[in-house]
Amino acid sequence: MKLSYLHLILGFFLFFCGNSIAQETISGTVLQKNGQPIFGANVYLEGTYDGASTDENGRFSFETTETGIQTLVISYVTFEPFMMAADVSQLKDLALTLREDVNSLDTVVISAGSLEASDNSKVSVLKPLDVVTTASALGDFVGALQTLPGTTTVAEDGRLFVRGGDAGETQIFIDGIRVFAPYTPTTNNIPTRGRYSPFLFDGITFSTGGYSAEYGQALSSVLLLNTIDEPDQEKTEIALMTVGGGLGNTQKWENRSLSVNASYINLAPYIAAFPDRNDWQKPFETFAGETVFRNKFKNGLLKLYAAFDTTNFQLTQEDINFSEGVNFQLKNSNFYTNASYSGELSSDLKIETGGSYAYGNTKVGVFGSDITGIENSVHLKAKLRKRFSNRVKLSVGAEQFLTHFTENFHDTGVDVDYGFNNNISAVFAETDVIFSKKFAIKVGARGEYSELFEQFTFSPRTSVAYKTGKNSQLSVAYGDFYQQPQQEILKFQQEELKAEKTQHYILNYQYTANNRIFRAEAYRKQYDNLVTFNTEMAGFDSVYANTGDGFAQGIDFFWRDNESIKNVDYWVSYSLLDTERLYRNYPTAATPSFANTHNVSVVAKYWIDDWKSQIGFSYQYGSGRTYTNPNTPGFLQEKTKDFNSVSLNWAYLLSPQKILYFSINNAFAFNNVNGYQYSSTADANGNFNRRTLRPAADQFFFVGFFWTISEDGSDNQLDNL
Amino acid sequence: MMKSILIITCLLLSVMATAQTKYEQGMRKAFELWEAGKPNEAANIFERIAQAEPDNWLPPYYVSQIHVFQSFSEKDKEKLVPQLKTAQDFLNDAKAISKNNPEIMVLEAQMLTAWIVFDGQKYGMTYSGKISELYNKAAQIAPENPRVVLGKAEWDIGAAKWFGKSTEAYCEDLKRAETLFATFTPEGEFYPQGGGSRVVQVMAENNCND
Numbered sequence: 001m002k003l004s005y006l007h008l009i010l011g012f013f014l015f016f017c018g019n020s021i022a023q024e025t026i027s028g029t030v031l032q033k034n035g036q037p038i039f040g041a042n043v044y045l046e047g048t049y050d051g052a053s054t055d056e057n058g059r060f061s062f063e064t065t066e067t068g069i070q071t072l073v074i075s076y077v078t079f080e081p082f083m084m085a086a087d088v089s090q091l092k093d094l095a096l097t098l099r100e101d102v103n104s105l106d107t108v109v110i111s112a113g114s115l116e117a118s119d120n121s122k123v124s125v126l127k128p129l130d131v132v133t134t135a136s137a138l139g140d141f142v143g144a145l146q147t148l149p150g151t152t153t154v155a156e157d158g159r160l161f162v163r164g165g166d167a168g169e170t171q172i173f174i175d176g177i178r179v180f181a182p183y184t185p186t187t188n189n190i191p192t193r194g195r196y197s198p199f200l201f202d203g204i205t206f207s208t209g210g211y212s213a214e215y216g217q218a219l220s221s222v223l224l225l226n227t228i229d230e231p232d233q234e235k236t237e238i239a240l241m242t243v244g245g246g247l248g249n250t251q252k253w254e255n256r257s258l259s260v261n262a263s264y265i266n267l268a269p270y271i272a273a274f275p276d277r278n279d280w281q282k283p284f285e286t287f288a289g290e291t292v293f294r295n296k297f298k299n300g301l302l303k304l305y306a307a308f309d310t311t312n313f314q315l316t317q318e319d320i321n322f323s324e325g326v327n328f329q330l331k332n333s334n335f336y337t338n339a340s341y342s343g344e345l346s347s348d349l350k351i352e353t354g355g356s357y358a359y360g361n362t363k364v365g366v367f368g369s370d371i372t373g374i375e376n377s378v379h380l381k382a383k384l385r386k387r388f389s390n391r392v393k394l395s396v397g398a399e400q401f402l403t404h405f406t407e408n409f410h411d412t413g414v415d416v417d418y419g420f421n422n423n424i425s426a427v428f429a430e431t432d433v434i435f436s437k438k439f440a441i442k443v444g445a446r447g448e449y450s451e452l453f454e455q456f457t458f459s460p461r462t463s464v465a466y467k468t469g470k471n472s473q474l475s476v477a478y479g480d481f482y483q484q485p486q487q488e489i490l491k492f493q494q495e496e497l498k499a500e501k502t503q504h505y506i507l508n509y510q511y512t513a514n515n516r517i518f519r520a521e522a523y524r525k526q527y528d529n530l531v532t533f534n535t536e537m538a539g540f541d542s543v544y545a546n547t548g549d550g551f552a553q554g555i556d557f558f559w560r561d562n563e564s565i566k567n568v569d570y571w572v573s574y575s576l577l578d579t580e581r582l583y584r585n586y587p588t589a590a591t592p593s594f595a596n597t598h599n600v601s602v603v604a605k606y607w608i609d610d611w612k613s614q615i616g617f618s619y620q621y622g623s624g625r626t627y628t629n630p631n632t633p634g635f636l637q638e639k640t641k642d643f644n645s646v647s648l649n650w651a652y653l654l655s656p657q658k659i660l661y662f663s664i665n666n667a668f669a670f671n672n673v674n675g676y677q678y679s680s681t682a683d684a685n686g687n688f689n690r691r692t693l694r695p696a697a698d699q700f701f702f703v704g705f706f707w708t709i710s711e712d713g714s715d716n717q718l719d720n721l
Numbered sequence: 722m723m724k725s726i727l728i729i730t731c732l733l734l735s736v737m738a739t740a741q742t743k744y745e746q747g748m749r750k751a752f753e754l755w756e757a758g759k760p761n762e763a764a765n766i767f768e769r770i771a772q773a774e775p776d777n778w779l780p781p782y783y784v785s786q787i788h789v790f791q792s793f794s795e796k797d798k799e800k801l802v803p804q805l806k807t808a809q810d811f812l813n814d815a816k817a818i819s820k821n822n823p824e825i826m827v828l829e830a831q832m833l834t835a836w837i838v839f840d841g842q843k844y845g846m847t848y849s850g851k852i853s854e855l856y857n858k859a860a861q862i863a864p865e866n867p868r869v870v871l872g873k874a875e876w877d878i879g880a881a882k883w884f885g886k887s888t889e890a891y892c893e894d895l896k897r898a899e900t901l902f903a904t905f906t907p908e909g910e911f912y913p914q915g916g917g918s919r920v921v922q923v924m925a926e927n928n929c930n931d
Binding site: 046049073075078235 | 849
């Protein structure tokens, strides 16, 4: 009551005083670039209450008692805020045009080469959950990426083979920092898996070519994994599987959080129940632990990631040259840690910096020899990103790679040590310019110096994107890429070698509308300076040179549709590849055995509401891959039969916290052939006999139970399948 | 002499008073427009007040709330995303001014729910845990706040319905929210106080009155 009495007096005075204070009228029209009026824009004098909304004709008019120079502000969603300083007496009958906000959703995106799995990207083709719900992937992030265009089905290997490149041509980065050993170790004909848990990442960018100057040492592809910035809540996760178990826990505090998880996999019971084509003395056993610590500061975020795992197994595999088979044993321990900090130094200057350290120790026993390899690697990196305006940004950075590798070969009477130090320094710079919502370019360059080869390389990179319609765009990209020869060469020979090189040319078309994505990408990749040698296996006696070359060209298609059929989400990828190369000990240029012409993936997910279940289906097709038949003239002149596999899974939600999961790979038990092994000597008739390389097991079954315990019992990783 | 005293008093009073009354006038005008079915104009006024009163969390809170509420009925995806982004921007402003505020937590949970309604597959996994956490945190700070009790109950009912479970157990929570709404006194003028009619509606939807 007291208050309103005061108001009355104040009101009276104001009324009285109001007459003695001059008022100015501010008026004008707000338009779009094309002359259309903007309805509902907010127009006001900065720091004051004086303002109005525009009407249907974009007109506004309001009174103010302010005098002198004032800032007029106009704000409206999807347009850049407009500001203008002038004397209030001049702010009359203005005709103002707003610029479209290029950060808004419908701005062109440079999409050539890259495929994203994330929540926030405009060009995302996969969602984070797809990694764990794709039937053929079995929870392996690499498996899910193999359903995307540009990849080749090499079922016995499990790694990523991109556009005619071998697996070593793809590099993997966690939070921008290089990973040195992304795959669990394995042996011939047994596919590997990615080491890292898919639940730790909320953004995956898979680039099949033409990527940013920020990334080097990759001839064909980069895979960028981003760890979660802030976990959703405190929880404990329990996994019980036919092949082992896992336990995870997340704790949160005001500005920090810690996630820890551990898993133990042992294939012994599974192999006892479903024996495969190998004779296992010590079935595959692995123990892995991971932890992520995150600390938010006022203007930045620090993440520490560490992973440790050990693997060991021993088996005897059939071999055409050894009737008793070949015995192979492996023990590996691997430690990887990565720290990254990203923060704002000022409102338009960002820093991203970090480093990683990797230690790998692998002991292999084969043919009575023991081979022990120890690798220590470090990556340090710093990047600054300056934002000149919404439309112009510049990144510059520097990085250093240090690798120290030693190997010991021990056999009766032989004991040799060898290895190498491989240090690479790099700098890069890149600028992004958005000319309009329709047209953007990215231009960058990267310089690298290799201490080992005393070689400097320079790689220009550029890409351009143009919006051709409301929902469609065209992008082109060009880039030069260099990568050092692989460890298996470097450990024998470091002198007189130099980096291998590729050049990428990419043309991309993308159409996105209404939960549907269509993408087509044509490319040509030129290989130069590939390492060649003149012996059957790379060794100390081989003569090495950088005289190899090759090409890969083709076209990739991707279609995803989450709209047309109710409760069904599906995607189809098709890749056409034509590639030949002369490298290693190839006598002539040929299509390598890890490349094939046609690859198709179909993935579908069907949600059945009544059953609280998601049924997943995936089909992989790969046309035949090359092999050499010594009984006829030629090299890599024949092809295996086509590869087919259908995988099915069923995820059943028992309750919000409990999921039962079944999956079966190659449900229809297609007889797949990975290749042939020919005898090294001819028989009495002059014929080389062969053995068919079949997958170790035709099918794989998996049953898992996953339980999430959170404070209020309502969270689940899969509650929104 | 009298005249100059009058002018000086006028100036002094208008400097002192306009800061008060312009805020109150503006807030009242905005609420009127909102009630009159002109939420966009209301949001514009709240936005103007927000930039004139940088230390008050209420104006950005209401800008954000208008955008969140509108997004629940927005069918056009191209409008919805920028709308939710704007809601997020003003929510961040409000959070920066008033830390650990249960009203803002409830609004944030509602905004995240809007994202899930928009695309459950994409945002369900990341946001559902976060929403539960926000309601829990808000309930710890303000167990007697009716909007916290109602928001949490609605979220739990949504989850229970999705799993085909009975929502009967949550009628207790709704009844509690109803009682709390009846006795709730806002901290001051313009402070959040809505939700009383919503609870009646939710109770009717879940047959809590049978």
